[in-house]
Amino acid sequence: MSASVLLMQDIAKTFPGVVALDAASLSVRPGEIHGLVGENGAGKSTIIKVLAGVYHADDGTVSIQDTPVSPVTSEVIHAAGVRFIHQELHLVPHFTVTESVFMGQEITTRLGLSRRLMCARAETFFRDVLDVEINGDILIRDLGTAERKLVQIARALIDDQARLVVFDEPTAPLASGEIEKLFRAIRRLKDRGIAIIYVSHYLSEITDICDRVTVFRNGRDVAVLDKVDENCANELIKAMVGREIDALYPKSGHTRGALVLQAKGLGDTGYFSDISLSAHSGEIVGIAGLIGSGREELIDTLYGLRPARTGEVTLHGKPVRFSSPADAVARGMVLVPRDRRRDGLVLDMSVSENINLASLEEVSCYGIELRNRARERASRQIRELDIRPDNPAIISRQLSGGNQQKTVLARWLATRAAIFLLDEPTVGVDVGAKVEIYQLIENLARNGAAILLSSSDPGELIGMCDRVLVMMRGRITHETSAVGLSIDQLVAMTTGASTQNSAEGHADAR
Amino acid sequence: MNQTLKSIIARFGFLIIIVAFVIFFSAVNPVFLGGDNLMNIVEGSAILLIVALGMTLIVATGGIDLSVGIALDFGAAFAIVAMKEYGFGWYGAALIGISGGAIVGLLNAALIVGLKVSPFLATLGTFFIGSSVQRIFTNGGGPISHRRMPQEFRDLAVGDVFGIPTEVVIAAVLVLAYFIVMERSIIGRRVHALGMQRSAARVAGLKVNKYLILCFVAASMTAAVGGLIASANIRMFTPLSGFSYLLDAIAAVFIGAALHPRGRPNIPGTVIAVLFLGVIANGLNLMGLNFNTKDALSGIILVSALALVVAQQKLRH
Ligand SMILES: Nc1ncnc2c1ncn2[C@@H]1O[C@H](COP(=O)(O)OP(=O)(O)OP(=O)(O)O)[C@@H](O)[C@H]1O
């Protein structure tokens, strides 16, 4: 057996104005799960796209099973058994699951395409390898983010030829239950002798699943850990950000102000029902729940993205009925959406355009945009949030995932919104940036904003929130103070393993 | 191919082609470059340009308007009937004509925003409805002529302002207005945003529906202005004549978008593309080609131009 399935050496890649990779190396041994970590913009996705043949490296060599590959094209790489689960979901919304899984690798019989056979194969794959039930005839657009991720995985692995599978932040859209499933699937792949590259910002995942880890910083590999256990998280952080981070979450202690947002008996058939909640000025209220718990739909409804069938919402004591997000924004309620590439940013617009999109009046005079003022305003936000590269004219699509998220945040932080709905605000954000974002959220609360934080990261909810609402099957099943709450307790509540109510939480909610 | 050559082609490929055509046509026929002929080209392009402005706006919203021809017809019909049957002066007739166009836009907007029909199907529907309404009211498509229309109205097509043909002046004013709105104003910024990524624009709090309604009505009213000029020119309303502008307008918008560094529909691009189409039509005319050959040739040139568009966009990435 060869010493490495994959050896990438001194890879360099420059985009106009940005050095994405600058002599980065990566070596993966057969049958191992190899972690790849680094700050946002460190070049993780770029090196993976170089391997995929999406980008052509300016310099460096790639060998697979000790055979040099040159040039690196997607065909050669595919033939060598390398498969990719990219960070972005490239699925056609109006294709069925089966079509998506088999696109470009259809099974044909003498009678042409065999839809039945493919559908059965896809469904079997979901059941046996990923341990989920997904109907092969469902349209992609009717699937949630988590299921789409699984479709993407099935698409890469269905032909059974994989020897190295690359996962670029696969768990970002997943909830803890699904993550477990994914890990089980990944371990099963490993048992079959398939090597895995695993990119993630969740260090607990890295230490949990990986055998070795490579750390990237500023386009270079700065460290390789040959032995990974729970205790190396700090070592990883230090290698990633170049400094130690002592506290992920800012020390909180909020003074709760006036009641700002209140919902009573909110319901939408099939998604959630009888939701009552409240948020006060200066308070961070968490919403926990698995995918499908109705958490996502609830947030969308509050924001006017979908109509509420029953119930009512009051803002500052006045009943409101939002028929579109524009109404919500006009009343000072804003949303940082979970899918930033679809709903957060207009990807083909510049960072500056995206930051100013919601407050164009402020950078205009009689409706005419004042470009300098717009650019200055954007630059200020870019500096404030440390968005990299710090160029307001760069197209948002070209930003790394974490920097895209910061751009969405930058847009709303620049407005005078009083209520922030944050839906998975730190998905795909590196530890360093996470700390910054948490601090920003904390500052918002301190300045009197009411914050609703919906998250699948229990640590984040406990660390940031004053109160946590737990949703299950469309209902709020628990309402509890976050003080003294343990991750295990919270996970138990979201999965329904625990049923006792926290009376104390209820008491101070009124 | 080396990098600089690539980037030159990516930036200026289309302009190079236009210049090449101008040189070619003037080599074949020296009349082509004469001042009179150039003004002819501009004047002959005015109505198409006006229609294409509205189309640019619609394509920027991510849609398409197949009913611009109907709006143009309605503009002409309403104005002619207002003058002929109801004795309106030129001013009133123009306003009524433009309102006629607005009806078309409102119908589109109602279908698209109200019933959530895709712009393609909605405007196709409007196209069919509008066509048959015209046939019904003209007993199968006969023209409504109005030889003794007020001179002021007639002047929209044949008059001049300080020596510049009125229709060119009107087109120029509209170009300026569209340019300011689409390229310089915050309305334009929002329209581009919702056209590029509707869901993100919505979440950013933009009033997507309001802007869609606005754009479809504005585009139809603009096309109706084209209709006023067309009817003033021939002193009659010819049913279903607006259709001839549709495909050229769409082509112009997409060629124009290719001229933009980020591939967005834009006013300067549309203007250049319309003039390009004018140059081709005029140049082929001067070459004395027969009607059928001319059509085939301009078709080939259009397809090549669009192929270039695609190649250009690839080169940029
Ligand atoms: N197509 C592109 N054009 C220009 N710059 C790009 C492009 N793709 C990536 N970059 C830049 O290259 C750098 C590395 O980006 P990359 O996506 O590899 O980061 P990453 O490590 O995957 O970050 P994240 O954790 O946020 O996903 C960033 O500064 C990014 O802005």
Ligand SMILES: [Mg+2]
């Ligand atoms: Mg990445």
